[in-house]
Amino acid sequence: xxxxxxxxxxxxxxxxxxxxxxxxxxxxxxxxxxxxxxxxxxxxxxxxxxxxxxxxxxxxxxxxxxxxxxxxxxxxxxxxxxxxxxxxxxxxxxxxxxxxxxxxxxxxxxxxxxxxxxxxxxxxxxxxxxxxxxxxxxxxxxxxxxxxxxxxxxxxxxxxxxxxxxxxxxxxxxxxxxxxxxxxxxxxxxxxxxxxxxxxxxxxxxxxxxxxxxxxxxxxxxxxxxxxxxxxxxxxxxxxxxxxxxxxxxxxxxxxxxxxxxxxxxxxxxxxxxxxxxxxxxxxxxxxxxxxxxxxxxxxxxxxxxxxxxxxxxxxxxxxxxxxxxxxxxxxxxxxxxxxxxxxxxxxxxxxxxxxxxxxxxxxxxxxxxxxxxxxxxxxxxxxxxxxxxxxxxxxxxxxxxxxxxxxxxxxxxxxxxxxxxxxxxxxxxxxxxxxxxxxxxxxxxxxxxxxxx
Numbered sequence: 213x214x215x216x217x218x219x220x221x222x223x224x225x226x227x228x229x230x231x232x233x234x235x236x237x238x239x240x241x242x243x244x245x246x247x248x249x250x251x252x253x254x255x256x257x258x259x260x261x262x263x264x265x266x267x268x269x270x271x272x273x274x275x276x277x278x279x280x281x282x283x284x285x286x287x288x289x290x291x292x293x294x295x296x297x298x299x300x301x302x303x304x305x306x307x308x309x310x311x312x313x314x315x316x317x318x319x320x321x322x323x324x325x326x327x328x329x330x331x332x333x334x335x336x337x338x339x340x341x342x343x344x345x346x347x348x349x350x351x352x353x354x355x356x357x358x359x360x361x362x363x364x365x366x367x368x369x370x371x372x373x374x375x376x377x378x379x380x381x382x383x384x385x386x387x388x389x390x391x392x393x394x395x396x397x398x399x400x401x402x403x404x405x406x407x408x409x410x411x412x413x414x415x416x417x418x419x420x421x422x423x424x425x426x427x428x429x430x431x432x433x434x435x436x437x438x439x440x441x442x443x444x445x446x447x448x449x450x451x452x453x454x455x456x457x458x459x460x461x462x463x464x465x466x467x468x469x470x471x472x473x474x475x476x477x478x479x480x481x482x483x484x485x486x487x488x489x490x491x492x493x494x495x496x497x498x499x500x501x502x503x504x505x506x507x508x509x510x511x512x513x514x515x516x517x518x519x520x521x522x523x524x525x526x527x528x529x530x531x532x533x534x535x536x537x538x539x540x541x542x543x544x545x546x547x548x549x550x551x552x553x554x555x556x557x558x559x560x561x562x563x564x565x566x567x568x569x570x571x572x573x574x575x576x577x578x579x580x581x582x583x584x585x586x587x588x589x590x591x592x593x594x595x596x597x598x599x600x601x602x603x604x605x606x607x608x609x610x611x612x613x614x615x616x617x618x619x620x621x622x623x624x625x626x627x628x629x630x631x632x633x634x635x636x637x638x639x640x641x642x643x644x645x646x647x648x649x650x651x652x653x654x655x656x657x658x659x660x661x662x663x664x665x666x
Contacts, residue, residue, distance in 0.1 A: 259501060273581050274560050275402040275495035275538070276504035281512035283544045285637045286551075287650070290620035301619040306611055306626045308555050310353075310393060310532050311461025311485030318371060318393045318461050321351025322611050323549060323626055327494075327536055327557035328375050328397065328465070330357030332420045333409075333434075334497035335563075336591040337364060338599075339584045342566050344368035345596070346603025350611075355557070356382060358397060358434060360423045361390045375465070376454070378434040381424050385457075393460050393486075396451060398438070399467035401494030401537045404507030409434050415587065444478045451482035461485035461532070468492065468514025468537070469507075473521050480525065486532035488557065489514045493538025495560035497585055511537035512551075516645045519552030528552075542610040546617055550629040551645065565606035566599040 233243050249257060255277060259270055291297060298304060310318035326347045331340045334357055345368045347354040353371035360381040361374055374382050374391030381387075388394060416426065441447055447464075454462045463486035464479055479487060491511025496504070508514075515535045522528040535548040536557035545556045563584050564571075571580045573593050582588040618626060621633055635650050636642035642649035 269500045271498035272501050272504060273496070273498050273579075273585070275499070276493060276501075278505055279493065279538065280510040281491060281493060281538060282638070282641065283512060283547055285641055286547050286645075286647075287635050287637070288543070288546060288550065288617055288621060289633050289635055290617075291622040295622045297622055298619040298624055301615045304615045304618050304624060304626070306615065308627070310534075310555065311463070312532070313530075314461040314485050315459035316392075316461075318353065318373075320353055320371065320555070322607065323555040324350075324545060324607055324610060325352055325373070325534065325555055325557050326354040326562050327559040328355040328357035328373075328395065329497070329559055329563070330359035330375075330377075331362060331365065332359050332416065332424065332586050333357065333379075334586065335584055336586045336588060336594070337362065337419070338591060338594045338596050339563070339566065340365050341368045342594070342596045342599035343562065343603060344372070345600035346562075346566060346607070347371070349600065349604035350607035352607065353392065355395065356391070358382075361387050362419075362423055366390055376438070378436070378438050379424075380439050383439065388454075388458060391460065394454055394458060394462045395465050395486075395488060396438070396447075396454070396463065397465045398447070399465065399490070400496065401467045401490035401492050401508055401511070402496035402504050403499050404467065404503035407503060408436050420586075444481075447478060448481050451484050455483045455485075463488060463532070463534075465490060465536075467494075468509035468511065468518075470509055472509065472514060472517045476518060476521050479531075480527060484531065486534060486554075487518065488534045488536055489518050490557075491515070491535075491537025494536060495538070511535060511539070511548075513644075515548060515551055515553055520646065542613040543617070545610065546614055546629070547634065549626065550631060550633045551647075552631070554627075562603060562606070566603040567594075568599070568602040568606075570595060570598065 233241065238244050262270055306322050308320050308323040310320065326343050329335050331337055341364050344354045344365050348368065348370035353373050354369050355373040356365065356375050358375055358377035358379055361372070366372055371392045373393040373395050374388065376383055376394055376396045378397065438450070441450060451462060451464065462484055464484050465488035466475055468489050468491045491514050492508035493511055518533060519528065522531065532554045533552065534555045534557055535553035539545050539548060539556050539558055540561045548556050567580055567583055570583060574580045574582050574590055578590055582590045583594045623629065631647045634647045636645065636647050637650050639649045639651065648654055
């Protein structure tokens with residue numbers, strides 16, 4: 213009875229909507245907005261509205277919505293007959309060493325690291341603790357991001373990489389002696405490289421003000437350059453001095469750009485142990501859409517060109533290379549490793565995995581990231597222990613799938629991956645990356661006469 217009544221009430225309304233949609237000319241048709249959204253996209257219309265309302269630059273969380281690295285054009289190559297799969301996947305070694313030539317190398321159980329997301333500038337303290345605990349359970353490292361080392365994060369992290377940053381909050385000896393590796397942050401993919409940003413003391417709690425050493429009424433923020441760095445020579449001296457003063461691996465993080473080779477020429481003059489290439493698809497707590505969408509180089513191309521240049525110069529073995537920026541799945545991570553990276557950073561996907569079932573605390577009233585951000589409205593509702601276990605589960609799942617793929621490819625160690633383990637569906641991309649094209653036969657060196665010859 214109720215269903216019949218509802219149908220009778222809805223039928224005239226539905227008929228009127230359909231009649232209007234199908235008969236009214238475009239200028240008077242309310243559904244003309246559907247074509248507007250198709251042309252401009254819902255996101256562009258929404259952002260235009262926000263700009264019109266505020267007159268201020270936008271600040272979009274999680275980075276660009278664009279996916280410009282064509283990872284789906286690359287496939288991994290299994291072996292079945294001429295070489296056999298690995299007998300037992302449980303014996304496959306996934307260990308990786310960051311900075312093997314450092315006095316105190318960073319040795320990890322898996323090649324997946326948690327990228328730099330800062331306490332205060334990005335995430336809240338409970339989320340940073342959960343990321344540190346989850347990474348520790350998985351035997352890998354987490355990164356401070358552009359902040360200082362809090363004792364809560366340090367106590368929760370088995371391995372902690374500290375970012376020597378443009379805000380200066382981790383650049384003292386007291387801070388640098390607390391970390392297991394030093395990452396000099398010279399740029400970030402989601403920020404179009406390096407851009408000035410500012411903050412205010414009144415938006416910080418007492419814990420953060422004390423950690424960052426911010427006086428009452430003071431302002432804080434990041435510059436576009438590191439303190440006392442005004443040219444390439446200053447960068448070289450900074451890296452070499454850090455190497456001299458600290459036994460841990462010292463690395464450089466840069467945003468991928470079309471000037472990759474010029475940037476690498478400077479890095480090659482340093483004694484750095486590792487290089488982080490952060491592609492345009494990288495995430496962030498908040499950045500202007502123009503910086504996220506319209507600047508930089510996609511991760512796949514930034515990584516490929518970095519490895520090519522280092523090999524051409526004969527210095528590939530000098531550096532551990534870490535790929536970052538938009539990597540989401542174990543398959544994409546494996547492809548980055550096969551392309552030449554020694555390890556990968558993940559960020560946005562790690563945060564969402566950490567939130568997992570707790571997202572229901574936010575939706576539908578609030579966006580999920582309100583649980584994770586420093587100024588998030590729901591940060592007090594986030595459960596650290598539950599989040600850390602979910603992150604550990606996510607990393608364990610990724611590594612298990614990676615081992616399956618490595619078994620099919622006949623590998624006993626993840627470090628055995630190479631470009632011959634990749635094939636590309638696009639001939640131009642295959643040529644640029646120096647890997648096989650799926651439309652061309654592979655020339656395999658024969659150790660015995662082919663069957664036809666017999």
